[in-house]
Amino acid sequence: RKEVEQDPGPFNVPEGATVAFNCTYSNSASQSFFWYRQDCRKEPKLLMSVYSSGNEDGRFTAQLNRASQYISLLIRDSKLSDSATYLCVVRNSGNTPLVFGKGTRLSVIA
């Protein structure tokens, strides 16, 4: 079983749409969770951390369900500039390495 699994994508949505990405992780001992964004042939950049109580940053909302080992990202009012690959990332403890999912590609269309 893969450590971090994501929706396969790609997601093609019109501007203004709401889109949700899902992710599951296999290690129940995982302690921290993130969504990174990666533009084509660029480096991953932190979009937001995911907290147990859920958290929001502008149009982006992240949720964590530890019991189901499930993480989600909701993007409201999609912009053309949101087009990218969204990476679900997990860390088990301390400064142990980040474990990346393969990513879900989003294309926002005018």
Added chain:
Amino acid sequence: EPEVTQTPSHQVTQMGQEVILRCVPISNHLYFYWYRQILGQKVEFLVSFYNNEISEKSEIFDDQFSVERPDGSNFTLKIRSTKLEDSAMYFCASTGGYGLTGELFFGEGSRLTVL
């Protein structure tokens, strides 16, 4: 804004040649990492480095790979004898934070093409 810088941005080499990829982490950071991403695949951990020694490495990081921090600013990844399957984007990353919330900052990557 401080950033992680990597050189070269792209290197083409022949199979069997040695390659050195260079990184300058953010100056006050303490933890350094190399990741790689084969085209179309996920980002994979190679090695982490702290206090001038390797703290963790993956099964990918075999004897052909080595890392070094030669002068307190540069952080290098050496591949001794490149194989075709080493073709990938190599990302250096650093963090100054300890613990679960320390954000990892990635460089723009070095694309390695092995012919």
